[in-house]
Amino acid sequence: GIQVEQSPPDLILQEGANSTLRCNFSDSVNNLQWFHQNPWGQLINLFYIPSGTKQNGRLSATTVATERYSLLYISSSQTTDSGVYFCAVELGFGNEKLTFGTGTRLTIIP
Amino acid sequence: DAGVTQSPTHLIKTRGQHVTLRCSPISGHKSVSWYQQVLGQGPQFIFQYYEKEERGRGNFPDRFSARQFPNYSSELNVNALLLGDSALYLCASSLVGGSAEAFFGQGTRLTVV
Numbered sequence: 514g515i516q517v518e519q520s521p522p523d524l525i526l527q528e529g530a531n532s533t534l535r536c537n538f539s540d541s542v543n544n545l546q547w548f549h550q551n552p553w554g555q556l557i558n559l560f561y562i563p564s565g566t567k568q569n570g571r572l573s574a575t576t577v578a579t580e581r582y583s584l585l586y587i588s589s590s591q592t593t594d595s596g597v598y599f600c601a602v603e604l605g606f607g608n609e610k611l612t613f614g615t616g617t618r619l620t621i622i623p
Numbered sequence: 624d625a626g627v628t629q630s631p632t633h634l635i636k637t638r639g640q641h642v643t644l645r646c647s648p649i650s651g652h653k654s655v656s657w658y659q660q661v662l663g664q665g666p667q668f669i670f671q672y673y674e675k676e677e678r679g680r681g682n683f684p685d686r687f688s689a690r691q692f693p694n695y696s697s698e699l700n701v702n703a704l705l706l707g708d709s710a711l712y713l714c715a716s717s718l719v720g721g722s723a724e725a726f727f728g729q730g731t732r733l734t735v736v
Contacts, residue, residue: 546725614665
């Protein structure tokens with residue numbers, strides 16, 4: 514099956530810092546989403562981004578489908594950004610499940 | 624608009640018992656998927672249903688079953704519970720079966736003792 518790897522696994526930053534999270538996947542995908550999992554377990558949708566670049570406030574994401582990677586940028590980090598960030602991919606064409614990456618645990622220190 | 628709702632939010636069961644988890648998708652969404660997330664790992668796919676038909680099944684034993692109702696809500700059933708079934712169970716809904724953004728509920732945290 515498809516492999517989805519995220520890096521770094523853990524990231525500790527001071528409030529106000531910027532960060533880049535990476536997601537590599539081993540096959541062509543039909544769908545890619547980024548999620549933030551809060552301490553209560555809820556998966557919050559950040560981006561639906563099978564290709565291209567999107568921005569939402571302090572967050573932006575870029576997916577380069579031909580090179581099989583996606584990047585999530587967080588600028589001016591706040592303590593509320595702490596949590597685990599997952600990317601998830603869908604192969605499509607009859608295989609429509611989401612395969613999640615290994616996650617990046619982000620801790621923002623005040 | 625209400626998001627994806629799951630019930631119950633927390634549950635404690637004894638080994639060997641049976642459990643039923645419930646999920647109501649976002650209004651207008653016809654696809655529901657179930658995922659299991661054990662501590663420290665990403666969610667793992669269990670089932671997908673679209674228009675009341677099973678569209679996919681993950682690598683889980685036959686003790687796990689699910690169904691989707693005419694109103695598109697869904698149930699996940701687990702029989703003969705094992706300690707290893709302790710996990711966060713997440714339900715996701717999407718407009719269609721594939722190539723559509725998935726939205727997750729808050730999850731049901733199941734503890735098997």
